Amino acid sequence: MKVVILSQPFDTVTPPAQNSIGIWTYEVARRLGGDCETTVLARRLRGMPAQLEIDRVRFELLRCAPARIWGLASRVWRHVRPRSPLVAQSIYAVDYLAQALRAIRRVSPDVIHVQNFPQYVPAIRRAAPKAAIMLHMHCDWLAELDREAMRRALAATDLVVGCSGHVLAGARKRFAELDKAFAVLPNGAPVSHTVSATARIPGRVLFVGRVSPEKGLHTLMEAWQIVSAELPMARLEVVGPSATLPREFLIDLSSDYDVRDLARFYKGGREYLGSYEAALRAMLPASIASTVSFLGTLPYGLLTQRYVEASLLVNPSLSESFGMSLIEALSAGTPVLATRVGGMTEIVEGIGGGVLVEKNDPQALATQMIDLLANPARAAMMGSQAAAGVADLYGWEKIAESTLAQYATAISARRARL
Structure with missing residues (x-):
């Protein structure tokens, strides 16, 4: 063929x-x-x-x-x-x-x-x-x-x-x-991970994806201020290119008010600061700025190690057709926290391994992050139980x-x- x-x-x-x-x-x-x-x-x-x-x-x-x-x-x-x-x-x-x-x-x-x-x-x-x-x-x-x-x-x-x-x-x-x-x-997703309990870094939270408004990182930055106040040792890693999606690809087409409102992060919008990443950095008080790292793009092979080390994967998207980072994290036994959006709902409801919250709700996102980070044994069990489902389906x-x-x-x- x-x-x-x-x-x-x-x-x-x-x-x-x-x-x-x-x-x-x-x-x-x-x-x-x-x-x-x-x-x-x-x-x-x-x-x-x-x-x-x-x-x-x-x-x-x-x-x-x-x-x-x-x-x-x-x-x-x-x-x-x-x-x-x-x-x-x-x-x-x-x-x-x-x-x-x-x-x-x-x-x-x-x-x-x-x-x-x-x-x-x-x-x-x-x-x-x-x-x-x-x-x-x-x-x-x-x-x-x-x-x-x-x-x-x-x-x-x-x-x-x-x-x-x-x-x-x-x-x-x-x-x-x-x-x-x-x-x-x-x-x-790859399914050949060998993960030891000691590989996890306590309090390490990971986001993987394009640094673009539809990914909801501004919600995560608001939530992180609450998390950092409660858990000062927590650290957030943002992995992915700083590449704002052209607004005509999604924002101008969507019938969802929350998605259309993301135009505020584009040129001419009230929260535009030259780039979306710049707007995100400006949201963080100086006292906690060092707890968030923007790592840019990592090769697929190196990204696997980030999943293995993380205690939690967070995806706060407002629009998500699938949610690739969820199955990549779950294949490593890492629990996930995601918004109830698009294909992510199908993944979490289908194989477990995480918690869903409503989109655009920083308080709900923070509450679940704090709960999962404060109960690492329960969170780890959630993730490990879903790993088999990833292997079977994905x-x-x-x-x-x-x-x-x-x-x-x-x-x-x-x-x-x-």
């Missing part, structure tokens, strides 16, 4: 600098097995070769215009068509798409796995009329972007998979009239098996339509 996985034009797929979808692509592609001839198409970063081969997977890295060019174009476009962002158009990163289409025609794959960009699917269908197309959604765009454009994308797709039931629910409801197959294909080998099964479903659907 020939497979092409088309990454988003801004994904970073190969180590050491990977975003969450890039990690999924890299980890699963290498596990698809000898029966698959897999090609990954992704953005080429400066200094990287045009082609790589890793574990029998061919990575073709496409050189295209700098992301800042499309960022500038998106900001201009937003003033003209605020409810139909540039990223929703097939012309977004058209130089990347054009190269991808040439590669797809050359490879002539049986399956084309499109990561999260439904707007590209009609053009892909024209380039590969016989191939099965599986659209893999990691956000709510099918429910949020222009309805007619999304309908055309679904019409050209043989199977839609989503990282969570939450992501698929909106699409199913919006396009109930279409005879379209949907299935959940979640994110994954181990990378399991996700690769599920992916192969979904490819077979997509191929059958395509053959039935030819």
Whole structure:
């Protein structure tokens, strides 16, 4: 079976600098097995070769215009068509798409796995009329972007998979009239940890993710002031890039008031201080500033050690399609505290291992952090009991098996339509 996985034009797929979808692509592609001839198409970063081969997977890295060019174009476009962002158009990163289409025609794959960009699917269908197309959604765009454009994308797709039931629910409801197959294909986590009780650092709290307003770190900073007053030895590590999500990707599309209100952290907003990280640092009194560390991006392998050492993983997001940091923490036996948002609810209610609180509630977040840190034995037991559930449902080998099964479903659907 020939497979092409088309990454988003801004994904970073190969180590050491990977975003969450890039990690999924890299980890699963290498596990698809000898029966698959897999090609990954992704953005080429400066200094990287045009082609790589890793574990029998061919990575073709496409050189295209700098992301800042499309960022500038998106900001201009937003003033003209605020409810139909540039990223929703097939012309977004058209130089990347054009190269991808040439590669797809050359490879002539049986399956084309499109990561999260439904707007590209009609053009892909024209380039590969016989191939099965599986659209893999990691956000709510099918429910949020222009309805007619999304309908055309679904019409050209043989199977839609989503990282969570939450992501698929909106699409199913919006396009109930279409005879379209949907299935959940979640994110994954490593499951080979060997964790000793002495590895935990008492009072160590960890956040992992993009440092961006929708991740709710401002709620965490408010809560941390309460936690630090109660537990002065507690320490918070923030791991992830300081990379504010463009507002047209989420803020301007959302119908959720709390999410739309995050515009206050963007340029022109009342809490804008040049960057979101700067706004977060300004929230911390000088007396506790040293208890919070912003570590930036860590390679996937080094991140594992942070999970092992932490006493608690916190994710206070206001919008979260899945919640990859939760299963990564739970795979290490680290308990989690998360908001009752999106796919995180499915994870915690499905395998346990943590506590859910309502979003945008710093007092509730602080109360649960204090309780879990003050009762480390109970917290550790919660985390360790959920580790087996992660292995059963979210181990990378399991996700690769599920992916192969979904490819077979997509191929059958395509053959039935030819």
